[in-house]
Amino acid sequence: MVVLVAGGVQTPDCHRVLVEDVRNGVGMSLKYSLMGFVGVVFCIVSMAGGCKKEKPVVFDPGANCYLATGKDVAMIGRVTLVELENLSTHPMISADVSSSLYEELQKKNLFGLARVSIDDPIAQGLFLNSSRTLSYEELDLLRKSLKTDAIIIGAVTQYYPYPRLTLGLRLKMIDLRDGSLIWAIEQLWDTTDKSTEKRIECYFKSQVRSGYEPLNYRVALVSPRMFLKFVAHETASTLKARK
Numbered sequence: 424m425v426v427l428v429a430g431g432v433q434t435p436d437c438h439r440v441l442v443e444d445v446r447n448g449v450g451m452s453l454k455y456s457l458m459g460f461v462g463v464v465f466c467i468v469s470m471a472g473g474c475k476k477e478k479p480v481v482f483d484p485g486a487n488c489y490l491a492t493g494k495d496v497a498m499i500g501r502v503t504l505v506e507l508e509n510l511s512t513h514p515m516i517s518a519d520v521s522s523s524l525y526e527e528l529q530k531k532n533l534f535g536l537a538r539v540s541i542d543d544p545i546a547q548g549l550f551l552n553s554s555r556t557l558s559y560e561e562l563d564l565l566r567k568s569l570k571t572d573a574i575i576i577g578a579v580t581q582y583y584p585y586p587r588l589t590l591g592l593r594l595k596m597i598d599l600r601d602g603s604l605i606w607a608i609e610q611l612w613d614t615t616d617k618s619t620e621k622r623i624e625c626y627f628k629s630q631v632r633s634g635y636e637p638l639n640y641r642v643a644l645v646s647p648r649m650f651l652k653f654v655a656h657e658t659a660s661t662l663k664a665r666k
Contacts, residue, residue: 481622482622482657482660482661484608484610484661487608487609487610488607488608488609488610488661489604489606489607489608490605490606490661490662490663491603491604491605491606492665494598494603494605494665495664495665496533496534496596496605496606496662496663496664496665497533497534497664497665499533499534499572499573499598499605500534500535500572501534501535501536501537501570501571501572501573502528502534502535502536502537502571502572502573502574502575502596503536503537503538503539503569503571503573503574503575504521504524504525504528504536504537504538504539504574504575505538505539505541505546505574505575505576506518506521506538506539506540506541506542506546507520507521507524507541507576507577507578507579507592507594508541508577508578508579509578509579510578510579510580510581511579511580511581511582511583512582513582513584516579516582517541517578517579519647519648519651520579520590520592520651520654520655521538523651523652523654523655524594524655524658524659525538526652526655527652527655527656527658527659528575528659528662530659531659531662533662533664534573537569537571539569545565545568545569554578557597557602559602562597562599562602563599565599566599566600571599572598572599572600573596573597573598573599573600573605574596574597574599575594575595575596575606576594576595576597577592577593577594577595578592578593579591579592580592580593580609580611581611584647587613587614587615588612588613588614588643588644588645588647588650589611589612589613589614590611590612590650590651590654591609591610591611591612592608592609592610592654592658593608593609594606594607594608594609594658595607595608596662606661606662608658608661610658612650612653612654612657614643614644614650620644622653622657623640623643623644623653624640626640626643626653626656626657627639627640627643628640630656
């Protein structure tokens with residue numbers, strides 16, 4: 424069979440080649456059209472939803488934190504937080520840290536919580552601090568005087584508001600009924616540490632959300648008040664009820 428085409432005569436073989444070329448052309452067009460469509464969809468999704476969310480950086484104090492496995496903190500009953508010692512050169516920092524920690528522990532709602540000033544006669548009389556071991560007689564006196572089952576004592580080991588915010592804490596919770604250690608943590612927070620900064624960002628997204636534009640989470644890198652709230656939040660997060 425001979426096919427007449429514009430410009431001359433086409434043989435059957437040429438006709439078959441022409442048809443295949445047309446089909447291939449259509450296939451290639453569809454292929455590139457689909458690729459373009461997928462690319463457009465990807466761009467739209469990228470612009471609308473942004474990049475895939477990064478996995479949150481979790482606070483892990485590791486060996487610097489202890490939580491007794493044989494006791495459930497949710498079953499203690501009543502705990503008293505004694506205002507922390509101040510081993511830094513900033514006179515008001517221990518009261519500020521104690522207030523932030525008290526608020527964060529209350530939010531966990533694990534036990535009844537009370538607070539005692541370091542100027543309280545009982546605290547002064549027993550010289551409560553994070554390094555001294557209390558006798559059983561003193562433990563019993565504390566339990567009866569404060570009407571509490573456990574106490575949290577500790578110290579601000581260091582604090583520097585500049586050139587970068589840095590805070591060191593040492594804390595422990597003691598069961599006044601038998602003198603056993605329930606919980607303890609010793610940690611240093613430094614805003615120049617990249618992991619710390621990333622955790623601050625995650626903290627703001629989950630706990631603060633808005634109200635600090637345009638700095639947003641970076642406000643905690645320069646604001647002592649917000650930095651202390653973040654540190655208190657992470658510290659309290661290590662105190663968990665037994666599942």
